[in-house]
Amino acid sequence: xxxxxxxxxxxxxxxxxxxxxxxFPLWWMTVVSLETPQRAEAAITGSSGLALFPPSPQFVNYxxxxxxxxxxxxxxxxxxxxxxxxxxxxxVVGTVLSSSLVGYAFARLRFRGSRPLFVLMLGTxxxxxxVTMIPLFLLFRQFGWIDTIMPLVVPAFFGSAFFIFxxxxxxxxxxxxxxxxxxIDGLGHIAIWWRIMLPLxxxxxxxxxxxxxxxxxxxxxxxxxxxxxxxxxxLAVALNGFKNQYGGLEDVxxxxxxxxxxxxxxxxxxIAAQKTFVEGLARGAxxx
Amino acid sequence: xxxxxxxxxxxxxxxxxxxxxxxVEAVDLKIHGGEFCVLVGPSGCGKSTTLRMVAGxxxxxxxxxxxxxxxxxxxxxxxxxxxxxxxxxALYPHLTVAANIAFGLETRRLHKSGLIAALKGQLSARRxxxxxxxxxxxxxxxxxxxxxxxxxxxxxxxxxxRQRVAVGRAIARDPKVFLFDxxxxxxDARLRIETRTELRLLHRRLAATIIYVxxxxxxxxxxxxxxxVMHQGRVQQNASAQECYESPANRFVAGFIGxxxxxxxxxxxxxxxxxxxxxxxxxxxxxxxxxxxxxALGFRPDRVRVVGHHAPQSITATLAAIERLGDRTDLALDTxxxxxxxxxxxxxxREMREGEAISITFDSEHTHLFEPxxxxxxx
Numbered sequence: 001x002x003x004x005x006x007x008x009x010x011x012x013x014x015x016x017x018x019x020x021x022x023x024f025p026l027w028w029m030t031v032v033s034l035e036t037p038q039r040a041e042a043a044i045t046g047s048s049g050l051a052l053f054p055p056s057p058q059f060v061n062y063x064x065x066x067x068x069x070x071x072x073x074x075x076x077x078x079x080x081x082x083x084x085x086x087x088x089x090x091x092v093v094g095t096v097l098s099s100s101l102v103g104y105a106f107a108r109l110r111f112r113g114s115r116p117l118f119v120l121m122l123g124t125x126x127x128x129x130x131v132t133m134i135p136l137f138l139l140f141r142q143f144g145w146i147d148t149i150m151p152l153v154v155p156a157f158f159g160s161a162f163f164i165f166x167x168x169x170x171x172x173x174x175x176x177x178x179x180x181x182x183x184i185d186g187l188g189h190i191a192i193w194w195r196i197m198l199p200l201x202x203x204x205x206x207x208x209x210x211x212x213x214x215x216x217x218x219x220x221x222x223x224x225x226x227x228x229x230x231x232x233x234x235l236a237v238a239l240n241g242f243k244n245q246y247g248g249l250e251d252v253x254x255x256x257x258x259x260x261x262x263x264x265x266x267x268x269x270x271i272a273a274q275k276t277f278v279e280g281l282a283r284g285a286x287x288x
Numbered sequence: 289x290x291x292x293x294x295x296x297x298x299x300x301x302x303x304x305x306x307x308x309x310x311x312v313e314a315v316d317l318k319i320h321g322g323e324f325c326v327l328v329g330p331s332g333c334g335k336s337t338t339l340r341m342v343a344g345x346x347x348x349x350x351x352x353x354x355x356x357x358x359x360x361x362x363x364x365x366x367x368x369x370x371x372x373x374x375x376x377x378a379l380y381p382h383l384t385v386a387a388n389i390a391f392g393l394e395t396r397r398l399h400k401s402g403l404i405a406a407l408k409g410q411l412s413a414r415r416x417x418x419x420x421x422x423x424x425x426x427x428x429x430x431x432x433x434x435x436x437x438x439x440x441x442x443x444x445x446x447x448x449x450r451q452r453v454a455v456g457r458a459i460a461r462d463p464k465v466f467l468f469d470x471x472x473x474x475x476d477a478r479l480r481i482e483t484r485t486e487l488r489l490l491h492r493r494l495a496a497t498i499i500y501v502x503x504x505x506x507x508x509x510x511x512x513x514x515x516x517v518m519h520q521g522r523v524q525q526n527a528s529a530q531e532c533y534e535s536p537a538n539r540f541v542a543g544f545i546g547x548x549x550x551x552x553x554x555x556x557x558x559x560x561x562x563x564x565x566x567x568x569x570x571x572x573x574x575x576x577x578x579x580x581x582x583x584a585l586g587f588r589p590d591r592v593r594v595v596g597h598h599a600p601q602s603i604t605a606t607l608a609a610i611e612r613l614g615d616r617t618d619l620a621l622d623t624x625x626x627x628x629x630x631x632x633x634x635x636x637x638r639e640m641r642e643g644e645a646i647s648i649t650f651d652s653e654h655t656h657l658f659e660p661x662x663x664x665x666x667x
Contacts, residue, residue, distance in 0.1 A: 177378035180345050185392040186366035199382040 026263075027052075033065075033256035034058055040253035058253070062261070065254035069238050071230050077258075079231055080238035084217060087152050087234060091216045092209050094156035095163060099208060100201055102159045103167025104193045108179060118168075125161045129221075137225060151226040156212075163208045170204045171197055206276035214266050235262050289321035290356045290369075290464035290497050292342060297351035299337050299521075311337045313521040314351070319499060319514070324491050326500045328508035329518035330544070335501045336469055338518070342499060343372050343467050355464060368465075371458035375470040377450045379442040385453050386425055386438040392461045393421045428460045431493075448479045455487075459494065468500040472507060484510055505545050509533070517541045524663065538665050539658040542586045548618060550656070552586045553625045557657065567624040569601055571652040578657065578667055586656040589618065592630035595649050602647040603628075610642055621648065 003011075028050070032040050034057040042048035070076015106118050140151040174197070182192045198205070220236045227233055233241070239262065242255040299312040312334040319325045327335040340346035342353060344365030353361050360368050371392075379388050397417050405414040429435050432452045442450055451471060458466055468487075472480045488511060491498055502508050508515055509529040517524045517532060517540070525537040529545075536542035542550045555564025560576035562569055562585050571585075595602050605621035605628065617637035619630040630648060640646070658664040 175376060175378065177374040177376055178380065180365075181372065181374060181378040181380075183345070184343065184365045184370065184372050186395040191395070196380060196382075 029256050030260055033061055033253060033260050035061075035253050037251070037253055040256070044252050061253050061257040065242075065257040065261070068242070068251075068254060069258060070233065070241060076230065076238065080233050080235045083149070083227075083232060084234040084236070087149050087223075088213055088216045090149070090153040091156040092212045094153065095160050095212045096205055096208050098157050098159040099163035100167045100198055100205065101193055102164045104171050104189075104197050106164065106168045107171035109189070121161050121164060133225065140226065146226060147228045147232055149227070149232070152216075152222055160208075160212070163204075163212075166204050166208065167201060170201055174200055203276055206273050210269060210273050213269055217262075217266060289495060291321050291354075292319040292465055292497060292499065293317070293352075293354040293357075294338075294342070295352045295354070297338070297341060297353060298349050299334070299341060299346065300349040311521055312341070315523055317516060317523065317526065319497060321497055322495045324488075324498045324500065324511055324513040325516060326502060326508040326512035326514070327516045327518055328502055328505055328512075328544075329524075331503055333518040334521040335503075335518045339467050339469055339499060339501045342465070343370055344368050345372070369463050370465045370467055371461055371463040373454045373458050373466070373468045373471045375473055377442075377454040377471075377474075379450060379453055379457070381442050384439050384441055385434060385445070385456075386429070388442070388453060389425045389428055389434075389456045389460045390421050392457065393424060396461070397421070424460055428456045431459070431490075432456045447475050448483065451475060451483060455490070459490075459496075464497065466496050466498045468498065470502055471500075472502070473504070480507070487511065506547060509545065515545075517544060519544070519663065536586075536656065536666060538663050539584055539586070539661070540663045542656055542658065542666070546588060548589050548629045548631065550586045550588050551592075551628045552584050552658070553628075554584050554660065555582075555625075557581055557583050562657075565624045565626075567603055569603070569649075569652075571655060571657075575652075575657065582660050583667060584658040584660060584664060586658060587650045587654060589629040589631040591650045591654040592628070592632075592648050593650060594630075594632065594636065595647050597647050599647055599649065602649045605646055605648050607640060607642050607644045607646060610637065610640060612637075621646075623648075 031051060031054055032043055034054040035043060035051075036056070036058055039048070039051075039054070043050065066077045067073050068076075070080060072079075106114060106121075136151070137146075140146060143150070145151050145154075178196060179192055182196050187195065218236055219234075220240070223232075223234045223237045224240075227237065235258075239255060239258055242251045242258070294315050294317040297312065297315045297317075298310065301309045301311055303309045315334075315338055317325075327338060329335050337346060341348045344360075344363065348361050352359055355368060355370075380391060383391065397414075405411050425438075426435075429438055432455060434449075434452060434456055437445060437449060437453070442453070445453065451474075454471065471487075472483055475483060484507060500508075500511060502511075509532075512529050514526065515529045515532050516526045519540050525532050525541045527537075532541055532545045536545060536550075539552060543552055553564050555562055557563075557571070557575065557578055558580040560571050560573055560578075562571050562575075562583075564585070597604075603623050603625065605623040607619055608622045608627070609620040611618040611620075612634065615634055617632050617634050617640075619632065619637065619640070621628045621630060628648070657667040659667065
């Protein structure tokens, strides 16, 4: 394919600017995380210029940040990390399993009221989280689930409207004869879902898992609302502790160091899943 | 080898817009053990629906379906011990050829997954089963020449190979009845003819009961021990291919079976003389008892003969088109009776040119008379 060189240059310029706009905050965060406390604070408050490279990288900021996380040295970080991992893994597994199962039902089972139910489910996407936050909190308090991971994890096992929709669209275009062949081979609906549909839905599952992982891992509000004690805090909540504990911004270099650490799993996951991920997005778009 | 009996089987689809739609009506059919039965008809004639009712993929609205004398109307597909070969093969895309063939066997195994088996102390029984499944898969793959393909995925196979895997998956389970739903229609013409022969040979080797659906009457005739011609949800004729060809039960069967199709002319019969559009031909004294009536006359293209001009009992025709097929030649003729197709030996037609006028006739003993109407009975 031949392009006009000028158009090419403009395209490159736009791409470079776009990449820079997205990459700059990450780079800046990393720079600040390696600064001395004074320089970091100055950088944040804007009282000094921006350094693209820290003059003397303070790698010690990282172990310091880990030690200072939570109220117990070292263990605070381990706790928060463990909480984040447990919650995120459960939420991802729950969302994938329940959304694909419900998506399969909406795509393949004919039952009375399936259409209104589907529309109703899509309607729940219109509800902003802020609207349901307080009623949900009251409900979970009734259950005695406050300060446990239950309010964060259990809803995931009831599906997510958006991913149910994605699974339904994907499953609807899998030939009906596959389901019929499986029925003749002796499979029931659950077995068809588990042994035929889930393996075929891999691109959707990759999208669902990555989005859910990133969303849950980085989620700040829900853990803040439901998890009150230090031992229950997730990494995202623990990060906030740097501000509360010391007030002001004198610990901002540690905050940034821990932020960098927190981001690593998301970046690794994205790189690992990228191929399946893009394939799935493309497939969702053009139906393959 | 199982007998399949359909008694007054019907299928009614509830349709909110049109009340209800009757797709299949009062089908009576007895397919004997080891018989190759072909359901043939134009699309929408109810043949696939009938097959799917036998399979259990479609509920039976009316009538009884028996396999080996046992009523199976309400038995789910998996318990009917049938195998189904789909038009698009329906191979599991995420499984290798070997896993596809083994799939049905594995879901039917008595000793469940490894963990449960271990808990129940059935591990050795399970191992034996796995070994027997492997043996069965390799036996089937040898029969069908699939050995080099066993580790491939369906997307890596050609159409013909996929078709063979689909057949392999069906025979692996050694079912009572094989059901084929247009299995050759996705193959190119040459491969279709090859595979047709293979299926015929396979049928002989397995001595299995087969119900096969196709819209291709040539495929139907070459495969069938018994041909069931369907139209508008009803069985039009149920007989051997030869019988359907030589004595079609009605006008529809006459027009559907045979290539090129039978010439059928609407007209009147009186005292054994058939007249259409002012041109008459005597059909002989034995047709006289039929009296005077409106009817349709049918005769096969290969029964048409070219005769000298103004010979008695002849019809004048203009050669509209000549199709030379090598050993024989098809002529499209414009006559007072409309378009008539004739099939001649290539030698007889060698000198003919399009636009030429000729005279044709046919032997009255090779004609058929039908009552008027699309499915008019043979007289």
